[in-house]
Amino acid sequence: MFKKILIANRGEIACRVIRTAKRMGIATVAVYSDADRDALHVEMADEAVHIGPAPAAQSYLLAGNIVEGCKATGAEAVHPGYGFLSERASFCAALETQGIVFIGPKPKAIEAMGDKIESKKFANAAKVSTVPGFLGIIEDADHAEKIAGEIGYPVMIKASAGGGGKGMRIAWSKDEVRDGFERARSEAKSSFGDDRVFIEKFVVEPRHIEIQVLADGHGNAIYLGERECSIQRRNQKVVEEAPSPFLDEKTRKAMGEQAVALAKAVEYQSAGTVEFIVDRDRKFFFLEMNTRLQVEHPVTELVTGIDLVEQMIRVAAGEKLSIRQQDVKLRGWAVESRLYAEDPYRNFLPSVGRLTRYRPPAEGRTGDIVVRNDTGVTEGSEISMFYDPMIAKLCTWAPDRLAAIDAMSAALDEFVVDGIEHNIPFLAALMRHPRWREGRLSTGFIAEEYPDGFAPVSPSAEEKAVLAAIATAVELLRRDRLDRLGGRLAPHSGALKPDWVVKLGADYLPVHLGEGMVSVPMELDVAVAEGKPMTVASDWRPGEPVWRGTVGGRAVAAQLRPVDNGVRIAWQGMSVAARVMLPRTAELERLMPVKLPPDTSKFLLCPMPGLVVSLAVGEGQEVKAGETLAVVEAMKMENVLRAERDVTVSKINARPGDSLAVDAVIMEFA
Template sequence: MFKKILIANRGEIACRVIKTAHKMGIATVAVYSDADRDAVHVEMADEAVHIGPSPAAQSYLLPEKIIAACKETGAQAVHPGYGFLSERASFCEALEKEGIVFIGPKPKAIKAMGDKIESKKFASEAKVSTVPGWLGVIEDADHAEKIAGEIGYPVMIKASAGGGGKGMRIAWSKAEVRDGFERARSEAKSSFGDDRVFIEKFVVDPRHIEIQVLADAHGTALYLGERECSIQRRNQKVVEEAPSPFLDAKTRKAMGEQAVALAKAVDYQSAGTVEFIVDKDKNFYFLEMNTRLQVEHPVTELVTGIDLVEQMIRVAAGEKLGIKQSDVKLNGWAVESRLYAEDPFRNFLPSIGRLTRYRPPEEGTFGDIVIRNDTGVAEGSEISMFYDPMVAKLCTWAPNRLAAIDAMSQALDSFVVDGIEHNIPFLSALMQHPRWREGRLSTGFIAEEYPDGFAPVAPDGDERAVFAAVATAIELLRRDRLDRLSGRLAPHSGHLKRDWVVKIDAGYLPVEIVDGMVSIPMEVDLSIDGGKPLTVASDWRPGDVIWQGTVGGDSIAAQIRPALNGLRIAWKGMSVIARAMLPRTAELERLMPEKLPPDTSKMLLCPMPGLVVSIAVAEGQEVKAGETLAVVEAMKMENVLRAERDLTIAKLNAKPGDSLAVDAVIMEFA
């Protein structure tokens, strides 16, 4: 077994590998760029080596820097994680020449499966069911348009060396093929240093289901069940689960055996994933093989009990797999939510900044529930523009699917992140979505259910009552605390005023204190808007970010933030401004004028911090609705900003190459 390994990656996956290596008694070496000098993975590793400037192309993507770090530290093997150099055969070969072991498949398998065009050809020759498409070199946009017409719309344009949703576009028309081809090729070159793309038929209403395989150098190859990865946004997976709520035992076995056959055909040795598109009739088509550890591997680990990173290390060290196919059992259900640094209320555009507060829910086993959080950040960490926007992977396990989803909902409500915008509100709302809870999924789920983007979820009557109950409980404690600090024997010390009003956003709810005493822990009975009394119980203390307790017997975890004239309370993807007050105060507040936001309808604002790639218009130019105005790049993704209506350009305030803050004015309209 290895005594020391180097992790050629960063962030949560580097931390994940380090944890298993330390469990196995193996010393670890981290590598880091300028931006990651104070990163968590650097602190966790036994040693760390600086490998260059912040851009990945000048640090993490340079094989010679990784090899030099191995020689400097005496690392015997390299685990590549995912992304970066994980599927580059030339990197594997360069390591072999230096006598360093690559913890992953051999170059033959990487070459055969790592390139999406070559893998399609190989799978077709191996009689694996594949999606119709064009696997040759596409010369230009005209050629792409011709191919798409022959295949039939819609089509998918994908980067050959791609992954993570980058360099990928769906085209429904000729115009979209031309634009998508250029965008996909540009993103592919920027992200992977390879601008080749291919085109294939896009299966309508597909499910994205993948099979985890594991193989050693002694002829054993297994499949460890499947993962459902259909909840995607812009072809980027957002929520995954294992097993799939769609597959039956027969289909699972057929997909698994086909995945193993493909792995054996290329003499695969390590953990890998064979991805399939599955239609509504359970017909499945080979999509690609990822010759590396997948982002979503934790859900497989939770339902099988198998540490995939440990198995990768043992296989790379030449050991035989200690398990047989008959040993693989799927136990319970696991769900993974990817926490991204992005603003769900601005069409999920990237967000960067420092984590002023970062407090994940507690990890561990709690009765029938398991909570796991794979992360590479801590409070004070900076989310930069140079790398992927993923902050953490929150996972829950339970005996059944709905229990795992409910556990995820509670865990998300308890996950505190301040300093950046993030997608927890969306993930929390998704956990309550009826279609998701019923398992009626497709890769178009988010686009279909949120066609106009994700908007703040408005609470219904019962949910407003919960917000009112929490706001009242907090206000009672606040007033009692102030009375005690001032030394006054006020009405709130020992007994309560009976009548209150809670303002929730623009609405008002009357609240009556039926019974109870103010104390910690608190337990009071409230009648909200004339309804049946609800018992509110909590040991919350002023200053706590999470209000944990019960309302009417239901467990509640709500996040509390101070807001102007009240509190911002977030729960289950909903967020309201709430204020509990006495009836006379509420009567006077109703008379206050409403402050209106400024008019920005004649401006194009930068939707996220980023780099201006191009400006597509000139001052005085008339533009039609839907035409491109500018392209802004953030976190390796190019974002096309289009005109929402017919307009005339009055003034350009930015130029290509400018780095802009969020809401910076790019141009003004007449």
């Protein structure tokens, strides 16, 4: 077994590999760029090596720097994680020439499967079912348009060396093919250094289901069940689960055996994933093989009890698999939510900055529920524009699917992240979505269910009552604390008055208090509007970011953040500002004028911190609604900014290559 390994990656996956290596008694070496000098993976490792400036192309993507890091520290092997150099055969070969073991497949398998064009050719030769498409080199947009017409719309344009949803576009028409071809090629070039793309038929109502395989260097290969990865946004996975709620045992076995056959055909060694597109009739088509560990591997580990990183290390060390196919049993259900640094209320635009507060839910087993959080950040960490926006992977396991989903919902309610925008509200709302809970999924789920983007969830009458009850309990406790700090009960403060009004968003809800205790622990009877009294019980103390307790016997965990004269309550995808006041105060407050937001219609504002890739217009140019104004890149994704109406450009304030802050003015309109 190895004595020391180097992890050629960063963030949560580097931390994940380090944890298993330490459990196995293996010393670890981290690598870091200028931006990651104080990162968690650097702190966790036994040693750390600096490899260059913040941009990945100048640090994490330089194979020579990784090799030198191994030489300097005496690392015998390299675990690549995912992304970066994990699927680059030349990197694997470079390590081998130096006598360093690559913890992953051999160059032959990477070359055969790592390139999407070549992998489909190989799969066809191996008689694996594949999606119809054009696997040759596409010369230009005219060529792409011709091919798409022959295949038939809709088509998928994909980067040959791509992954993680980058360099991918769906086109439903000629115009979308031309634009999608250019965008996919540009993203592929900037992300992978390879601008080749290919085109294939897009399967309508598809499910994205993948099979986890594990193989050694002695001819043994097994499959570890499947993962459902259909909840995607812009072709990037957001929520995954294992097993799939759609597959029956017959289809699972057929897909697993085909995945193993493909792995054996390329003499695969290590953990890998064979991805399939599955249609409504459970017909499946080979999509690609990822010759690395997948982001969503924890759900497979939770339902099988197998540590995939450990198996990768053992296989790389020359050991035979100790697990047979008949040993693999799928137990219970696991769900993974990817927490991204992005603003769900602004079309999921990237967000960067410092984590001023980062308090994940407690990990471990409680009764029949397991919570796991794979992360690479801590409170105070910086979310950089240079890398992937994923903050953490929150996973829950339970004996059945709905229990796992409910556990995820509860865990998300307790996950506190401040300092940046994030997608927790969206994930929390998704856990309550009827279609998701019923398992009626496709890769178009988010686009179909949120066609106009994600908006704040509006609470029902019952939920408003719960929120108002929490707000009342919080406010009374705050007043009680102030009175006690002042050394008096001060009954004139109103803390003991029976009637109050809670302004919840734009609603004014009357609240009547019954008998109960105000001090901690609290037990208070509250009647909201015309509803029946319900008991609010909690041991929450002022200053704690999460309120935990029961409302009418229902367990509730809600996040609290102070706002002017009140508190913002975040719960199950809802986020509502609440102010508790006396009835006369509420009566007067209703008479106050409402301040209108400023008019920004004459400006094109940068929607997120990013790099200006290109400007499509000039000063004085007339632009029609829907036409491209500029392209801004952030976190390795290109975002096309289009005109919302017919305008004339009066002034250009930015140039290609400029790094802009959020809401910076790119151009002005007449």
